[in-house]
Amino acid sequence: MSDDNPRGNESPDRQDASSETDHATRLFRERLETIDHLTNILLEETTRPTALEHLESAEQRAVRRRLREISAETNRTLCLVVGPEATIPEPDNDPRGERDE
Numbered sequence: 001m002s003d004d005n006p007r008g009n010e011s012p013d014r015q016d017a018s019s020e021t022d023h024a025t026r027l028f029r030e031r032l033e034t035i036d037h038l039t040n041i042l043l044e045e046t047t048r049p050t051a052l053e054h055l056e057s058a059e060q061r062a063v064r065r066r067l068r069e070i071s072a073e074t075n076r077t078l079c080l081v082v083g084p085e086a087t088i089p090e091p092d093n094d095p096r097g098e099r100d101e
Contacts, residue, residue: 032078033078035070039074046060
């Protein structure tokens with residue numbers, strides 16, 4: 001069944017829907033970026049000698065590895081939601097570059 005009322009994206013109700021979607025996407029992106037930012041702070045904290053001293057070295061490596069995984073998953077989720085242009089750049093002093101063997 002065809003609707004004889006041709007409305008494009010320029011109609012007021014369509015603009016509102018698009019605006020709400022953009023706002024929701026922007027909020028989602030900001031929250032994912034916040035997760036990534038906090039994860040980077042935690043990773044940086046793990047480089048302090050006293051941060052994880054109560055853990056065995058294998059457990060310390062596991063904590064760092066898990067934080068890197070959280071950051072990677074956050075990036076993957078952001079790419080799914082926003083697109084590949086939305087990847088979060090890694091900071092210059094990124095402790096994720098350190099390999100935990």
